Amino acid sequence: MKKWSLVLLVVAAVMPASALAQHSSKAAEAKPADSSSQTVAPKAVTISGQVSEDEKTLVGDDDSIWVVSNPSVLAGHRGQQVSVKCEVHSGKNEIHVFSVKMSLHEVKYVSKSGDSAFRR
Secondary structure (H helix, E strand, C coil): CHHHHHHHHHHHHHHHHHHHHHHHHHHHHHCCCCCCCCCCCCCEEEEEEEECCCCCEEEECCCCEEEECCHHHHCCCCCCEEEEEEEEECCCCEEEEEEEEECCCCCCCCCCCCCHHHCC
16 A cells, blocks of 8 residues: 555656656757857858959859959959858858958879880
8 A cells, every 4th residue: 555655746746847858859859949149150151263363352263253342351362263261152152351362373283104204
């Protein structure tokens, strides 16, 4: 008899706690997310390409054209191959440039096994 009364006491104590836990998780799911509290900072990405002649656009290595929102950063890099660290606004195909680095092209030498250098 004592065993059953102890079991009933434990069940009576656990039931309200589990019901409360289920209720609070459903309330959190139903609560609408406040967009002002969830601000996500845009990531900075690196894009390589050539600066246009008017220094207002960047033509990427994959032939994508990006309009630069702050073209004063690209001043003096007309027609040069650069890598820019920027924030991308893909809806408008626009970038905001943070920093500019000159890209150095490596010269790659290609040889064929049929060339005269490999003949004996």
